[in-house]
Amino acid sequence: MGAAIGILGKFGLPGVQAMSTDKIFEKYFDKVKTFEEFHEAFLECLNYINNAMPGFHYTLPPYKEIKKEYDSKWNSVVEKERQERQESLIKLLNRYMSQTADNSTIMMAGIIAPPAAVILKRAGQNIPQVNKLRLHLVPDWLFVPVCTIIAITGAKGFQSKPKNTT
Incomplete structure (x- = not known):
């Protein structure tokens, strides 16, 4: 017992x-x-x-x-x-x-997003189309977390399934 x-x-x-x-x-x-x-x-x-x-x-x-x-x-x-x-x-x-939805996708997005954001910001200075966004004006301490949150939100959005309305 x-x-x-x-x-x-x-x-x-x-x-x-x-x-x-x-x-x-x-x-x-x-x-x-x-x-x-x-x-x-x-x-x-x-x-x-x-x-x-x-x-x-x-x-x-x-x-x-x-x-x-x-x-x-x-x-x-x-x-x-x-x-x-x-x-x-x-x-x-x-x-x-x-x-519920598998959390591995969200975890992978959280792990991959910060380095990808830094690479995007650094490489964007040499690519004319991305340079127009003026990413070099945004500080890293703001840019990296924002990109990470967007990536995690996107991963979560792709995982959520529409509810049945019937």
Whole structure:
């Protein structure tokens, strides 16, 4: 019962090694008596996990799926079944976990942009088309961060997918 490292990490949920399922269950599910309370606790738990774990997102399962979970594992009050309840809930969460856009592109843009900005600024003095922009008037301490922010924003923009409106 006292999973110090946390069972969530054991079941392959990255980034939650320090989060203890016992603490989560104590915080959200200990006082659950009715389905309405379970549903509210489940929504609060998903919100907490989504905010705590960058890179991964848990989508809300259908209402029928949550109701089925409550009826099959949570309706009884036997304390021995707590471990089984936790494992069942983790399996439900795993089914509805999705990874957000890969951050490697953003990281690469952040690594490559500063040297590229310096090269552009230095080489731009010899290229007539770029020299018209007068980049040599902009100080390096301003030019490099601005170029880096633009590169990271562009990489993030290319990764974001349009949301379905249907």
